[in-house]
Amino acid sequence: EAQVTQNPRYLITVTGKKLTVTCSQNMNHEYMSWYRQDPGLGLRQIYYSMNVEVTDKGDVPEGYKVSRKEKRNFPLILESPSPNQTSLYFCASSLRPREKAFFGQGTRLTVV
């Protein structure tokens, strides 16, 4: 079954404690991206990746890092989380940027 898998689904952490949200897809997609969803703002792109070792900033990259060492995985890293990063995060992948995007189920992060 084609899918995008994120882990964890829910996470509560404290300010400044580094965390990683994993994302994995099984469709051999080249293009992957991370979004955050906030009330009244819809989804905003954080980072995207065109292929292995190729990543670039989206619209709201501050406070985040990503890596793409393998085609299937695209982890989102928060080196020093802050409360304004409390949000619902989605990973998405597609064969190419303009193709249909498949979304993960989301990770609800709370930073206290």
Place this chain on the structure above:
Amino acid sequence: GNSVTQMEGPVTLSEEAFLTINCTYTATGYPSLFWYVQYPGEGLQLLLKATKADDKGSNKGFEATYRKETTSFHLEKGSVQVSDSAVYFCALRGEDTGRRALTFGSGTRLQVQP
């Protein structure tokens, strides 16, 4: 830059009512337009899309027509069901977007009551 504006919710309807969720956009050239649906506790799923003016996207009884003259892509369904309760996002990918993102609207929550 590109932007998408959709009507605020929640929209509350009775089963079998007619649904319209308005969506207008700002973009240069000819963007591709999408509707995504998010069911409770799940990620987004592509509902329908249109890639050029006057195209009509349709799926699961939902329809939307790409109107270049009014820069709109309103979502409609003739008879909603309780199972249609979800959040609906209008989105676009501009011609000049290249490798970058879908631009999403803020989402409209639909609640269908039996």
